[in-house]
Amino acid sequence: xxxxxxxxxxxxxxxxxxxxxxQYQIGALGVMPHEVxxxxxxxxxxxxxxxxxxxGFAHFLTGWGMLFIARRPLGVWTFVYALSHAxxxxxxxxxxxxxFMRMEIMEMRHVQLGLTALVLMAPLALTSFNLAQRLMTLxxxxxxxxxxWPAAVLALVHTWSVARFEAPLVTxxxxxxxxxxxxxxxxxxxxxPEP
Amino acid sequence: xxxxxxxxxxxxLITPREYLMPRRTLLAGLxxxxxxxxxxxxxxxxxLSAQPWPDSTDETLTSREVATGYNNFFxxxxxxxxxxxxxxxxxxxxxxxxxxxRVHAPGEIGMEDILSGFDLEERIYRLRxxxxxxxxxxWIGFPLKDLLARFDPTSDARYVEFETLHDPEQMPxxxxxxxxxxxxxxxxxxxxxxxxxxxxxxxxGEMLPNxxxxxxxxxxxxxxxxxxxxxxxxxxxxxxxxxxxxxARAPREYGFYANVNPEVRHPRWHQATERRLHDGGRxxxxxxxxxxxxxxxxxxxxxxxEHF
Numbered sequence: 001x002x003x004x005x006x007x008x009x010x011x012x013x014x015x016x017x018x019x020x021x022x023q024y025q026i027g028a029l030g031v032m033p034h035e036v037x038x039x040x041x042x043x044x045x046x047x048x049x050x051x052x053x054x055x056g057f058a059h060f061l062t063g064w065g066m067l068f069i070a071r072r073p074l075g076v077w078t079f080v081y082a083l084s085h086a087x088x089x090x091x092x093x094x095x096x097x098x099x100f101m102r103m104e105i106m107e108m109r110h111v112q113l114g115l116t117a118l119v120l121m122a123p124l125a126l127t128s129f130n131l132a133q134r135l136m137t138l139x140x141x142x143x144x145x146x147x148x149w150p151a152a153v154l155a156l157v158h159t160w161s162v163a164r165f166e167a168p169l170v171t172x173x174x175x176x177x178x179x180x181x182x183x184x185x186x187x188x189x190x191x192x193p194e195p
Numbered sequence: 196x197x198x199x200x201x202x203x204x205x206x207x208l209i210t211p212r213e214y215l216m217p218r219r220t221l222l223a224g225l226x227x228x229x230x231x232x233x234x235x236x237x238x239x240x241x242x243l244s245a246q247p248w249p250d251s252t253d254e255t256l257t258s259r260e261v262a263t264g265y266n267n268f269f270x271x272x273x274x275x276x277x278x279x280x281x282x283x284x285x286x287x288x289x290x291x292x293x294x295x296x297r298v299h300a301p302g303e304i305g306m307e308d309i310l311s312g313f314d315l316e317e318r319i320y321r322l323r324x325x326x327x328x329x330x331x332x333x334w335i336g337f338p339l340k341d342l343l344a345r346f347d348p349t350s351d352a353r354y355v356e357f358e359t360l361h362d363p364e365q366m367p368x369x370x371x372x373x374x375x376x377x378x379x380x381x382x383x384x385x386x387x388x389x390x391x392x393x394x395x396x397x398x399x400g401e402m403l404p405n406x407x408x409x410x411x412x413x414x415x416x417x418x419x420x421x422x423x424x425x426x427x428x429x430x431x432x433x434x435x436x437x438x439x440x441x442x443a444r445a446p447r448e449y450g451f452y453a454n455v456n457p458e459v460r461h462p463r464w465h466q467a468t469e470r471r472l473h474d475g476g477r478x479x480x481x482x483x484x485x486x487x488x489x490x491x492x493x494x495x496x497x498x499x500x501e502h503f
Contacts, residue, residue, distance in 0.1 A: 025199060030276065031264040032473055095476035100468050107465040162464070 002069055009070035013077030016044045017084070041088055045081035046159055049152050052078055052171060057180040058192045060187055072128055075148070079125035082118050082155075089128040110161040117154035147185075152177055243315060243397040245335040251319035252485075257330035259399045266406050267324065268425060269373050270359065270366035277368070282405035284365045285426065290410045296356075296432040299347040306410050310396060313337035318393060318399075323455045323484045325419035328470045334414050341387045348384070348432050355387040356380070356437035357413060358429035374440050380413065380424035381437035381451065385493055391416055393487060394427075397480045417486040420455040425470030450503040454494065455484035459503045 022041050023029050052074040059067050069187040089111075094100045104111045124145055125134070133141045156177060160170040264279050271281035290306040304312075315335050323329040343355070363369040369372035369376045386392060393414040396403060403409040408425025415422050421441050431437075441449035448462050457467045457480040469480045483490050494502075 027200075031258075031261045032275070034474065092474075093470065093477070097477060100477050103465065103467060107460065107467075109463075 001064065005066055005069045006073065009073040009077075013048065013073055013080075017041075017081065020044075021184055034088070038085065038093055040089045041081050041085040042159070045078055045085050046173075048074055048078035048081055049148070050176070053148065053152060053177070053180050056184050056187075060183045075145075076125060076128050079118075080119050082121060086115065086118055106156055110158050113154045113158035113161065117151045117158060120151040120154070124148065124151075149181060196471040228434070237455060239466075241401045243310075243335050243400065243402060245397070247313040248316045248318040251317070251333075252321060254319075254331045255475065256319065257332060257472055262330055262332055262398065263404050263406060265472060267317075267326075267420070268269075268406055268408070270369055270376075270378065270426075271406070272368050273373060276324065278406035281367060281411075284367065284407045285360075285409065287405065287410040287426075287464065290428075292411065292418040292427055292430060292439060294346045294430045294432070297349045297352040297434055298343075298432050299345065299349060304342070304345070306396075309342075309394075309411065313341055315396070315406055320393075320414060320416040321484050322414070322416065322423070323469055325421055325449065325453065325461065325466075327464060327466070327468070328472055328476075329480075329484075330472050332398055333400070333480075334393060335400070336393040336395035336414065338390055339392045339394050339413065342394060343387065343432070346432070351434045352432045353384050354433045354436050355382050355384065356431040356433055357382075357424045357427050358431070359424055360426050360428045375443060378424060378440045379437065380439045381424055381433075381488045382415065382422075383436075386415070386490075389490060389493070391489055417455060417483040419455060421447075421449065422453050450495075452494075452499075452502050454499065454503075455480060456482055456499055456503070458482070459500055 004195060020037065024033055024037060027033070052071055055067050055071040055074065059065065090096060092103055094104065105115065124147055127136065127141060127144065136144070156170060156174050160174070163170050242498050263276075265275045266272065266278040267275065268278035269426070271278045271284075283305055288306070291303045293301075293307070295301045314335055317335050319331060319333045321329060321331055339355075357380045359378040360366065361369060382392070393416075394411055395408070395414045396411050398404075400409060403412065405426075408423075408427075411427055412425040413423045413427065422439070436451065439449075439451055442451050457465075460466055466480055468477050470477050481487070
C-alpha cells in the first residue's frame with residue numbers, strides 16, 4: 001500500500017507534463033504554443049502546490065497517516081513545474097535575452113513574486129532525499145519545509161496579478177489556502193509538547 | 196528546444212497541376228452559371244485588389260494563421276481564441292457607416308460605395324498591442340481622411356469618435372459588462388487626418404475576416420492596438436474630446452492618446468519590449484511604434500507621460 005501510494009504520486013505527477021509535451025510535439029497547442037506552455041506549466045505548478053498542501057489538510061480531516069507518503073513526490077513535482085515555468089519564461093517569452101529578463105525582474109511585480117516563490121522552494125526541492133532528512137534531522141527538515149506556505153502565498157499573488165478575468169478562481173484558491181493554513185496552525189498548536 | 200515538425204508537402208505536390216486546372220475551369224463555369232441564375236452574393240469575390248504602398252515595412256509578415264487566430268475582440272469573448280471561434284455570428288452584409296456630428300453633409304455610406312469609391316492600397320504596418328505583443332500585417336484600405344472629406348467637417352471639428360456595432364445577438368459577450376458597450380474610440384482631428392491613419396477593409400489580399408474587424412476597421416499604426424477600433428458602424432465628428440472605452444474603464448491604465456512608447460509604462464507592466472508573434476522572439480519597442488518620423492510632430496508640445 002505504501003509503495004502504491006508513493007509510486008502513484010511519483011510517476012503520476014509527471015503525466016500532466018508528459019501530456020503537455022506531447023500536445024506541443026503534435027502541434028495541438030494552437031497558434032501560440034509557447035504561450036500555452038508558459039501558462040500551463042504555471043497552472044500545473046500551482047495545482048501541485050495546492051495539492052501538496054492539501055495532504056496535511058486531508059489528514060486533518062481523515063486522520064489517515066498514509067497520505068503523507070504522497071506529499072514529498074507531489075512537492076518535488078511542484079518544483080519541477082515551477083522551474084519549467086520559469087525556464088520557459090526565460091527561453092521563449094524573453095527569447096533568452098538576459099537584458100530583457102533583468103528588466104522584467106526589475107520592473108514587473110508578478111515576475112518578482114514568482115521568482116521569489118521559486119527561490120523559496122529551491123531548498124525544499126534540494127533536500128528531498130532521505131539522506132538530507134537524516135543529515136539535518138527531521139525536526140529541522142520539517143521546520144525548513146514551512147517555507148512552502150510563504151511560497152504558496154507568493155505564487156497565488158503572482159497568479160492573481162497576471163490573471164485578467166479569471167481572478168475569482170484565484171481568489172477562491174486563496175480562501176482555500178487560508179483555511180488549510182488555519183487547520184495546520186491548529187494542529188501545530190494542539191501537538192505542541194508541554195513546556 | 197525547438198518542436199519537431201513533420202514535413203508538410205506543399206499543395207502542388209499533392210494535387211498535380213493537370214488535375215487542378217480543369218477543376219478551376221469547372222468552378223469558374225459553375226460561378227458563371229450561378230451569376231446567370233441571379234445569385235451574385237454567393238459568389239462575391241473574397242479577394243481584393245489594391246495598389247502596393249511604397250512605404251510598407253519589409254519586416255517578416257505575421258502568418259495569416261496567427262493574425263486571424265490570436266485576437267482581442269472582446270465583443271466575442273475575452274480569450275485570444277474567442278474571436279476566431281465566435282465571430283462567424285457577425286453579419287457584415289449589408290453594412291453601412293453613419294457619419295454625423297460636426298460635418299456639413301451628415302449621412303450614411305454603404306460598404307458597396309466604400310469598396311468602389313476609394314482607391315485601395317496594400318500597406319504593411321506594424322501593430323503593437325498594449326499587452327506587449329506585436330504583429331506585422333498587410334492591410335488593405337484607404338486613408339480615413341478621404342472618407343471624412345466626403346462628409347466635409349466643419350471648422351469646429353476637433354475630434355473624431357468611432358463606434359463598433361452593438362448587437363448582443365451577433366456579439367455574444369456584449370451581454371457581459373467587461374466594457375460599457377458599444378466599444379468607442381476616438382482620435383484628435385490631426386491624428387484622424389494623418390495620411391498613415393487607415394480605414395482597412397481587407398488583409399492578406401482578402402476581405403477582413405470577421406474576427407479582425409470586418410467589414411471595416413480603423414488602423415492607427417503608431418498607437419496601441421486597442422485604438423484601432425473594429426467593425427465600425429458610426430463615425431461622429433465632435434468639437435469636444437470623446438472618452439474611449441478603455442479610458443472609461445481604467446483611466447489610470449489606458450489613456451486617450453495611447454501612443455506606443457517604451458518609456459511610459461503601464462501601471463502593471465513595462466512597455467519597453469514586445470513579443471513579435473510568432474515567433475520573431477522578443478524585441479525592443481520603438482517609440483511611436485517606429486513611425487516617429489511621420490507622427491512625432493503631432494505631439495511636440497505635449498508631455499507624453501501625462502498624456503499617455
